[in-house]
Amino acid sequence: MPIRGGLPPRNPRFVGREGLLADVRGLLGNGPVVLLPSADHQLGGTGRTQLAVEYAYRYAETYDLVWWIPAEQTAGMRAALVGLAQELRLPEARDINRTLGAVRDALSRGEPYRNWLVVFENANRPEDIKPYLPSGAGHVLVTSRNPRWTTEVAQAVPVPVFDRTDSVDFLRRRSPDLSAVDAERLAERLGDVPMALDEAAAVRSAAGWSVDDYLRRYDERAAELAFPTPIRVAWGLAADGLAETSPAAFELLELSAFLASAPVSWELLWAARGLASPELARTVRIERRLKAAMRLIGRYGLADLDPPGGSLVVHPLVRGMLGQQLSSERHAVLLRTVRAMLAAADPGDPDNPTHWPRYAEIVPHLVHSDVLGGDAEEIRHLVINCVRYLYAGGDYDSSRDLATQAVARWRDSLGETDEQTLLASFHLANALRAVGRTADARALNAQTLRSQREVLGGDDEQTLATANSVGADLRMQGHFGQARQLDADNLVRYRRLFGESFPTALRCANNLAADLRLLGDFRGARALDEQVLRHRQMIFVDGHPETLSSRAGLAFDLYGLGDYPAAAELLAAAGHFDTLGPDHPMALWAGRFAAMAARRSGRPDAGALATTNAELYRQKFGDLNVETLGAMVSLAHCARDAGDLDEAHRLLERAVARYHAVLGDEHPFTLAAGADLAGVVRATGRYAEARTIDQEALGGLRRSVGADHPFTLSCANGLAADLVALGEGQPAREIALDTLTRSRSVRGGDHPDTLACAFNVALDAGDDQSAEAAIEELQKVYGEGHPLLARARSGVRLETEIEPPPL
Known part of the structure; x- marks a missing residue:
């Protein structure tokens, strides 16, 4: 028996149509077939859907998979295709478009089913389903009332009335x-x-x-x-x-x-x-x-x-x-x-997955009932909840489209500063950011926040939510200091209004901790993350995603502080990340941080962990996502440690180019990835090229995050190595000493990267006693037998690679 999904019941009273069924069977071997009303009954009623249902049942035994997709509305079609993705055991990407593309590609490849039938019912806009039409050995059958189907998309078969x-x-x-x-x-x-x-x-x-x-x-x-x-x-x-x-x-x-x-x-x-x-x-x-x-x-x-x-x-x-x-x-x-x-019928709380089946039932009816034109506040609130439901489920395009319509209609009917118009604008900005339109999201959020502060006041819950979103925009722009200032102000307001254990107050505190990490203040981030974690453990059940988010953030804090065993232990002890599924964002964070900690600890499995994590990120978020690029950087570091400089160079060169495209030339992450790339170029002996890259990155980092930021210190350590290799000893020593002094002040004298800088200074100066003292301190941190110690004892300068935190 084939696997079936969404197939309507078979009509026990179906009669005739033998010739049509045979024609459809023959034509499907040449590509998609669309069943249309006959020319004299263009409104329908000639039995197209019943013919498609009968075909699906009659020939079911010749297929491994039969899947029925209601295509009258895009949201319903996408939901049915997501169900097919689950049947095909495809990883569900955060962006539903990636999932739908994966469905099309898997069917086209015949994996895992070679013989399949997919039926698109009531596909009245050919352009809506064209991106999702698979090729390959399977068959695509479409029913439609729209005669505008070209032969390039599907072969048209008119369905006439019965013969007598x-x-x-x-x-x-x-x-x-x-x-x-x-x-x-x-x-x-x-x-x-x-x-x-x-x-x-x-x-x-x-x-x-x-x-x-x-x-x-x-x-x-x-x-x-x-x-x-x-x-x-x-x-x-x-x-x-x-x-x-x-x-x-x-x-x-x-x-x-x-x-x-x-x-x-x-x-x-x-x-x-x-x-x-x-x-x-x-x-x-x-x-x-x-x-x-x-x-x-x-x-x-x-x-x-x-x-x-x-x-x-x-x-x-x-x-x-x-x-x-x-x-x-x-x-x-x-x-x-x-x-x-x-x-x-609105169940409320659209972020709660248990409510999604009801929202999935409501959403298809929004257009026909023109709820956007409703004059009651609760009806408009339904629209906003549906916008959020589509976003929470990963259908960012549908969320954006519905929010766009709501904002346009309500600006005309209610005014730009109406509370619900502004709330819809807030959700629209979230959807715009999710589909990659970050500049549009940033401009809309800034406008919405100004209006909310004027109309609702700075302490209104909606105003604070938009301010949090503006903080995310600032982080995406690389304005970490401005994000910290805004989030710190938000947190004071949240705690005063709702108390420090209120869930949204904890989210704001979580965002502030992210700002501190991005600024290199890992001690401050750790203190805040520990506080948030305690509160979340009191109010949420074990394994709640927000609790795991705090665990993951705290693990990165420990990594940033140089306590790699503690970071690995926290991630392993949490144990709950596995319950979320391997491609949940929190599980992906934990996987990347575990690979980072394993590499710094000298474990041989670090490369395998990083490889798996990077591929899961790519499947979930795509190649141009900031978190995917962070995983790619971590994988490149593992490749370099394993001696595969070609692979490390390929990964970092690609990461730098994509950071340029996604975040811009002057973003700290773009510059940091450039500094990492310079390290690989330096390892291949191309010192002049590495110096050029490092000088450009160092100047940009000093401008964007300051001379004392860990990114800047790591880049400066690399530039000193370039200069030493090129015979420019004096400027190299000046940069190395300045970097060591700053690192001791910012990271502490016992931080592994500070000790690496101290070793490099001693090595450059020919001070064997100080170099040996630094190695002894490094051994306390890493333990005897760590590969880094062997490099130091052989007189090789130590690198301090940069791992970008999550945005």
Whole structure:
């Protein structure tokens, strides 16, 4: 049996279409096939979806995998593809676009399944699905109402109405007591249109109408319409029949005119129990009555129900016809009800994964119900929560698109300084930063913060949240000092307003610790991280991501202080990182820091740890992500220690180029990576080239982070080595002595890098006694047998590589 995902139930009453099924089977071998309505029924109703479902079941045994993807809306399509990624056991990237690209590529390669069928249902915008269409040995089947499909994308197969034999067969299967003559009469009047035939069969069965009675009603209804078509007339009779039998069920159906073609669960409809008319409210407020009304809608052929009867799907044609027959007053009433229903179904806390299934059900209906135009605060808050849900789930593009629409609409209707407009702007900036538009995010955040401070005040919780986001922008720009100043001010406000154990206050403290690490103040960062960790352990369960974030940050603090065994011990003792999954951001941080500590401790497994970590980062975040580049730098250091200078040079050269592209030429990380690259160039004997790189990096670091920053001290140590190798002893000694003095002041005399600088100064001066004393101190730090000691004893100058902290 093939693996199946999202496949609708098979239609037990499917008839005919043998020629079409054979044609589709043959054409799929040449590339994607799109099923379109025939030219004389361009609105649909000819059975495209049913044909696709039948094909999937009939030929299922020839596939290893069959996956059904609702493609009417981008968010729903992306969610279905993420589910496919999980089935394919692909690592889920933080950016959902990387996950979707990985799905396409895995299917195209035939890994792990060579024979697969992917069906995109209701893909009415070819440009939306084109980026996700796989190639390879598998098959892609599409259903669409849009005729604008080119042969470059898919082969078009028009789906016509039934031939008369199939119409008669279809009707008699639905009603076994129906004579062939009566079936022929019905089929002729209904033009052999599958959807019209289905509705006629359903309403006759539900209402108990005879063929003569039905045809009489049909003619009367057709005479009332200016442009009667079989679908419009048959639908009208079914709707009238349902309204006569159950006004409440019909009103429930009317609500679907403002919902999408996605499944609508009874839980979602149940949210309308206090909002609907008295007649409908009586039905909706009791689960048993609500489900009975949903079944009745299905019996009249006006919606499809899933097998348990918990969700219904209304055909787009039915939704369209429902909307057309509403008066303007009725339209306004129902639209308000649907918007309020969706808001009432909002579970809140969109960062909580347990709430994501409900948000996944709500999001497809936002467009059809035009919630952006809602005039109630709770409806706009639903939009904001959906923006955040999409962001939290990694669908940054959809989050950005929804936030962009919200900001544009609300600026016009509410004003630029409205509280919810500003909140939507804050979330839009987050999404912009996530998709790489950092300059746009920075400008929007700055504008939003100014407005919030003027309108809401500096102590408002929303203002503080935006200020935190501005701090992230400053870190990304390399303005670490400004970020520290802003975050320190935020922390004072948070603690005064909410107390120091409040979760968002702890996040702010966590951000301030990150600022201190970036500034090289590892003692200050350690004190703050230890404090935050204690509070988080008191308020969160074991293994909570925020607690693990504090552990990881504290481990980097210990590394920065030169206590490599303690850093490794903390990461190993935490033990909880594994529970998050190997590609969770906190697990990736811990993996990188563990590799760094292992390398500094001289362990032989450091290279393997760094290799695994860098690949996981690349899969999760992509090649141009700042954290991926940090992992690449760590891997390069391992390669250098292993003697593979070519690999170390390749990795660092690539890292420098990408830092330039992502952060700019003057960012401290770009300059630090350049200093690391100079170290590898120096190791290959190209001292003049290394000096050029180091001089440029050192000047930039002194300007950006100051002469006492650890990055600057490491770079200066490298430049002194360049000058020694080039025979420029005097300037080399001056730089080396200045670096040692600063390192003792900033890092302490017993820090491993300070001891390395002391050894280098003694070596340059020919002071064997001082050099031996430095080696003895290094042995206390690293332990006997460490490779660094062997290098020092052989008279080789010691390097002090730079490891960029997380931004």
